[in-house]
Structure formats: C-alpha cells, structure tokens
Amino acid sequence: MFTGLVQALGQVRALGSDRLRVSCNDDNASLILTDLALGDSVAVDGICLTVMEVLPQGFIAAVSPETLGRTTLAQSQRSDRFVNLEPSLRVGSKLGGHFVMGHIDGIGYVDAIEQTSTSWEISFTTTSAIARYIVPKGSIAVNGISLTIADYNHERYWFKVAVIPLTYSETNLSYLQLGDAVNLEADILGKYMEKLIPNSRHENDLTPAFLAENGYL
Incomplete structure (x- = not known):
C-alpha cells in the first residue's frame, strides 16, 4: 500500500521479458534505497512492483506480461522517460495523500x-x-x-x-x-x-418498485 506521495524519480530498463532495472540517481534516491530489501514493494509510476534484487543505485523488479500490457511501463523503457517512485507505506507513517494500492485500473x-x-x-x-x-x-x-x-x-x-x-x-x-x-x-x-451497494452498477435498475421494496417510498 502507498500514499501517492512521490519520493524520487527513476528510469526503467528492460532485462529480458519479465524483469526491469529501475535506476534512481536523483537527489532523493536515499528516500527509496535506504533500507530497501528483497521482496519489498515499490510503486513505479503507480504500479506496485516487487524488488527481486537491490542494486547500489536502484533495484531489479519482476514484471508480468499483463502489467506491461495494461500500463505505461513498456513505454517508460525509453531512455528519455522518468518514472515516479514511492516506497510502500510503513505502519505509523504519515498518510499525506490517500490510500493507493498500486493496482492500475x-x-x-x-x-x-x-x-x-x-x-x-x-x-x-x-x-x-x-x-x-x-x-x-x-x-x-x-x-x-x-x-x-x-x-x-x-x-x-x-x-x-x-x-x-x-x-x-x-x-x-x-x-x-x-x-x-x-x-x-x-x-x-x-x-x-x-x-x-446493490445495483450500483446498473442505474436503470433504480425504479419506483425497487425504492418501495427497500423502504424509500
């Protein structure tokens, strides 16, 4: 889980079809890399990725074909693109944004x-x-x-x-x-x-009969 408060910028490079290298070299890199460990979650442009290996200036993350197909991650591998980085929310940390799951819609x-x-x-x-x-x-x-x-x-x-x-x-x-x-x-x-909420997906189902049945009339 994340808060939507970006901590640093990074750049992405593909390592085969199922792994990415995320480099973090800006002034805020320490906010991402300090205490980063194998298995941690990091939001990369809002996408929750799992750290497979920690590097001196970044990390390697696993990525699925579905994630590449449903997000902008494949486009982010261009050399001139920057991605937003945020470490996962820790218990007791300030919640300055809102609850962000890292699951792109x-x-x-x-x-x-x-x-x-x-x-x-x-x-x-x-x-x-x-x-x-x-x-x-x-x-x-x-x-x-x-x-x-x-x-x-x-x-x-x-x-x-x-x-x-x-x-x-x-x-x-x-x-x-x-x-x-x-x-x-x-x-x-x-x-x-x-x-x-029942029938929230179907506005046409909100009829007088439905309202009467549920005590609104």
Missing part, C-alpha cells in the same frame, strides 16, 4: 496543460471503467501521484486536476506532453462502495 491521456498563477491545471481523458469512480473533490492517482479532482465531465470521460508547483517540479508531471499516456488508479473507497 487503466490508462488516461493528457488532454490539456495550462499554467496558472498558482498551479498547473492538467486535463485527462480516460474510459468509462475509470470515469464511473470520479467524483468532484475526490482522489485519483495519476502515475502514482495522489491528486484531487478539480473538475470533471462524466459524459466525456474527462477530468482535470490542479497541481501545486512543488508536486509539478518533483514528479514526472513536468515532462508530460499532450497525448501522453498515464497510469490511473481510482480511489479504492469508491470500488468498495460499488461492490457493497
């Missing part, structure tokens, strides 16, 4: 980037599978970064986030360009609510 695409006087406003388009969990002022993880929904359009599967300068400069959001793909993970609370 799908891909989004950069629709617009605008600098304002106080922040950067970045818009994304996604799919209906993710859009149904998006709510005003709710949380979403973009490339592993915990962000708050500033605006959204459910019919267009579109949403906007406002990014403070510190987050923008210390993560790979500052490298995004129009059309770039990003990893998205919806808030886990919405998924549990959907599972627990």
